[in-house]
Amino acid sequence: MSERTDADLQAFLDESLPAAQMAEIEAELRDDTELHQRLATLRGQQDAGMHGLGAIWRRYRVSCLSREELGQFLLGVMDDQAAEYVRFHVQRIGCRYCEANLEDLQGQQREAATQTATRRRKYFQTSVGHLKK
Structure with a gap:
């Protein structure tokens, strides 16, 4: 199990990771309470309106193609x-x-x-x- 970055977890919340990586994180969340807590914290920050440039970039799909x-x-x-x-x-x-x-x-x-x-x-x-x- 590799150490997950906040960017990985934010992308997981946004459902923007490849399916295999999403499944890996889901499996890790079942056994890792610390990871689960980090995810809950990120979700809370997201709901409170605390966004970084990367989160805004992903949310509005700035790099995506038409x-x-x-x-x-x-x-x-x-x-x-x-x-x-x-x-x-x-x-x-x-x-x-x-x-x-x-x-x-x-x-x-x-x-x-x-x-x-x-x-x-x-x-x-x-x-x-x-x-x-």
């Missing part, structure tokens, strides 16, 4: 530096918010591709009788 930017990433039209930041933010930092948006956009992209293929097939099937020999 859906438009994530869409550009999926389409491969982003410049290399911006695309590298998306990979870093989603894969290395593990931003659950951006990861969920990215997965949603990928699902929409797959659905659109399926609909396009279906539409083309139907157009072809309905026009077969009208083709000249």
Whole structure:
């Protein structure tokens, strides 16, 4: 069990950690009363309006990408530096918010591709009788 920082615990409260790390902290909280007390103190500070710059940054998702930017990433039209930041933010930092948006956009992209293929097939099937020999 590693020593948890206040930033880790604050991110846990904000549910902004990767799922595996959230599960680790939950398991540690079951057995560690000191950790549980630290978490309660942080929650109290948060409720009392005591916020640090990092907490404000995370809460307002300042470093997160818009859906438009994530869409550009999926389409491969982003410049290399911006695309590298998306990979870093989603894969290395593990931003659950951006990861969920990215997965949603990928699902929409797959659905659109399926609909396009279906539409083309139907157009072809309905026009077969009208083709000249």
